[in-house]
Amino acid sequence: MNKIKANADDINELDLVERLKKGQQWAFDVLVKQYQNRLLKIAYGITLDREDSLEVVQDVFISVFKNIHTFRQDASLSTWLRKITINQCLNWKRKWKRKFKWNHESIESENDQNLFEANIKSNDPEILYRKKQFEKNLMKLIKKLPEKTRMVLVLNAFEGLSYEEIAKTLNIKKGTVSSRLYSARKKLVNSLGMSNERR
Amino acid sequence: MIKFIKIILLFTGISYLCFFPQHAFAKNRILTNVKVIHASTGPQHVDPSLNKIISGLQSVFKYTSYRLIKDQQLNLGFKESGQVSLPGKRTLVVIPANMEGKRIRYQISIQKNRQSIFQTQVLLKNNSSITIGGPQFNNGVLLLNISGSVH
Amino acid sequence: MGKKCNVYTSEDISRFVDKELPKNTYHEVKQHLNICLKCNQKAEEYRTLSSVFTDHAHQEILKIDPAELRHKLAQTQENLEKKSLRNVFGIFGKNIYLKLASIAAILIISLYTFQGDHPAGPSAIVKSIDTDFASVVIIETQKENHTIIWFSET
Numbered sequence: 001m002n003k004i005k006a007n008a009d010d011i012n013e014l015d016l017v018e019r020l021k022k023g024q025q026w027a028f029d030v031l032v033k034q035y036q037n038r039l040l041k042i043a044y045g046i047t048l049d050r051e052d053s054l055e056v057v058q059d060v061f062i063s064v065f066k067n068i069h070t071f072r073q074d075a076s077l078s079t080w081l082r083k084i085t086i087n088q089c090l091n092w093k094r095k096w097k098r099k100f101k102w103n104h105e106s107i108e109s110e111n112d113q114n115l116f117e118a119n120i121k122s123n124d125p126e127i128l129y130r131k132k133q134f135e136k137n138l139m140k141l142i143k144k145l146p147e148k149t150r151m152v153l154v155l156n157a158f159e160g161l162s163y164e165e166i167a168k169t170l171n172i173k174k175g176t177v178s179s180r181l182y183s184a185r186k187k188l189v190n191s192l193g194m195s196n197e198r199r
Numbered sequence: 200m201i202k203f204i205k206i207i208l209l210f211t212g213i214s215y216l217c218f219f220p221q222h223a224f225a226k227n228r229i230l231t232n233v234k235v236i237h238a239s240t241g242p243q244h245v246d247p248s249l250n251k252i253i254s255g256l257q258s259v260f261k262y263t264s265y266r267l268i269k270d271q272q273l274n275l276g277f278k279e280s281g282q283v284s285l286p287g288k289r290t291l292v293v294i295p296a297n298m299e300g301k302r303i304r305y306q307i308s309i310q311k312n313r314q315s316i317f318q319t320q321v322l323l324k325n326n327s328s329i330t331i332g333g334p335q336f337n338n339g340v341l342l343l344n345i346s347g348s349v350h
Numbered sequence: 351m352g353k354k355c356n357v358y359t360s361e362d363i364s365r366f367v368d369k370e371l372p373k374n375t376y377h378e379v380k381q382h383l384n385i386c387l388k389c390n391q392k393a394e395e396y397r398t399l400s401s402v403f404t405d406h407a408h409q410e411i412l413k414i415d416p417a418e419l420r421h422k423l424a425q426t427q428e429n430l431e432k433k434s435l436r437n438v439f440g441i442f443g444k445n446i447y448l449k450l451a452s453i454a455a456i457l458i459i460s461l462y463t464f465q466g467d468h469p470a471g472p473s474a475i476v477k478s479i480d481t482d483f484a485s486v487v488i489i490e491t492q493k494e495n496h497t498i499i500w501f502s503e504t
Contacts, residue, residue: 028423029416040411041404054412061414062423135402142403156368157400158407163370182364185396206451213458255496259489302475317501318480329474330498 013077020068028065035078036061038159039085045154046089048143056088063088082159083169086151134192141191145184152180228274229295229303232346233283235269238262238332239339252328252344262339286336288312291343301325303347309334323347355388363392472497 016034019027039060043053063084064071071080142150148170155166163177170177236249239262245253246267253265273281275295283291289311296304302322309317309331321329326348333340358366358379365371366379383390472490474497479486481501489498 025420028420032414032416032419036414037408037411040414041407044407044411045403050410050412054414058414058419058422061419062426065423066426135406138399138402139406153400153403157403163368178361178365178370181368182361185364185399186360188399189392189395202447206447209451210454210458213455252494252496255491255494255498258491258493259498259500304477305474316481316503317483318478319499320477321497322475322477324471324473327473328496330496332498332500333502335503 014073017068017071017073017077020065028061031064032061035081038078039081041158042082042085042154043089045158046086046147046151047092048139052092053089056092057085060085060088079169082155086169090147137192138188141188145187149180149184152177153184156181228276228350230348230350231273231275231281231293231295231305232328233269233271233273233281233291233293234267234344234346235271235283235285235291236332236342236344237264237266237268237336237339238342239264239266239337241339249344252330256330256342264339265342285309285334285341285343287334287341289334289341291345293345295347296320298349303349305345305347307331307345309343325349355386357382357386358389360392363389364396367393367396471495 016027016030020031036057039057040053043056043060044050047053047056060081064081071077142153145153151170152166155161155169161169163174163181166172166177167174234249236246238256238260241264244264244266246265248267248270249256249265256262256265268286269283271283273283273293275281275293277295277297280292280294283293285291289309290313292306292308292310294306296306298304299322302324305321305323307319307321308315311334317331319331323329323345326346328344328346330342330344332342335341362371362375362379366376366383369376371379379389383393472495476488476497476499479488479499483501483503485502487500489500490496491498
């Protein structure tokens with residue numbers, strides 16, 4: 001088989017798993033290329049730290065390469081990778097007892113009338129500045145969310161998983177997923193929206 | 200390295216405690232237990248407290264009934280005399296004399312009407328026992344199980 | 351922001367945004383959003399939260415250097431081999447002193463238990479007997495090595 005010509009995008013999951021099981025270095029490179037962004041985002045969403053999320057995902061890939069023979073293929077490779085990433089993040093946090101790096105700064109509450117213009121695509125410097133502020137404030141609030149709630153938000157927002165899929169991944173009930181997601185949104189919107197009333 | 204030395208010192212301490220108790224604790228007490236057993240050919244019976252020694256006794260004697268009629272604990276120092284009254288106006292006298300290696304030297308005497316009718320000197324293994332019998336009693340005999348341990 | 355919608359709750363809108371409502375309800379809510387400013391705004395807010403969060407994460411994440419990762423993988427494998435060799439030849443691997451200490455302690459205590467209190471031989475060694483009784487027998491039971499001194503008063 002002409003490995004050199006094969007494109008990483010063309011390789012299908014089954015084939016990749018087979019090659020990984022054979023210990024092919026090339027397959028490992030493909031695995032990293034295909035999945036790193038997704039896993040890094042999930043890890044970042046949970047750890048909220050760039051360096052930590054990088055370390056976690058590197059460990060995930062190494063662990064997957066070493067333990068690929070334990071992958072039973074009863075779920076997709078991405079599902080498996082996602083679960084490993086979440087577990088690694090939780091273990092990472094437990095191991096190092098990391099707290100939020102940022103201190104408890106108060107939210108800068110200027111111009112919050114246009115809080116939700118963040119989605120508006122504009123080159124107006126003022127709008128761009130407000131967008132940045134909104135993002136900053138949002139992240140401060142997200143950091144304060146309980147880890148269990150944030151995980152649900154991460155899987156919903158980053159992976160687009162259904163409630164059912166999130167429930168399976170985290171071993172919780174579907175109803176719990178719904179209520180945690182709603183609770184997170186309510187908290188975030190209220191906190192960001194409350195500043196609006198101070199104007 | 201320091202950790203290793205600490206461990207070696209710990210071993211030495213443990214070894215000393217394990218192997219030199221007799222010399223280290225020569226001034227301690229000898230707990231002597233005396234069980235007075237009535238053995239007879241009556242209805243089958245073995246007192247539960249005799250379970251530890253009964254198989255040995257049954258391998259030697261043809262008695263069918265073993266009843267515990269007295270169980271006395273004596274806390275004696277060396278050369279201190281301990282007495283146990285026995286049925287039929289008898290008395291058992293035990294004296295732990297000294298240690299010989301890991302054995303306790305006992306002087307044991309059975310008296311009747313204050314007269315010694317039987318005397319023996321034995322070297323009893325620590326935490327072990329000897330059985331002496333048998334003065335006649337009530338259609339059977341008396342077996343005297345004497346055990347000793349150093350404390 | 352003032353009044354809430356009387357028809358649907360914020361939670362309904364949250365589930366709508368995630369397409370987790372029953373099919374019919376989903377379409378009803380979709381229709382409702384065309385006429386209800388409040389619900390429409392709520393839905394937008396919820397979508398914005400997700401998209402801003404996602405964009406932020408996308409910007410923040412660092413890239414994995416494949417060469418560095420390969421090196422890390424090779425190192426991990428090397429460490430694993432060293433560990434297993436240490437275990438084979440060193441037998442104990444980590445905490446060798448602690449393990450040696452435990453084994454030695456067990457040995458010493460066992461020696462003490464089995465020799466210290468239990469010298470070999472009968473339970474009692476008869477040194478002397480003084481009696482007027484005609485027959486005296488000294489017995490040692492086979493199994494327990496229990497010493498019995500038997501005399502007959504008759």
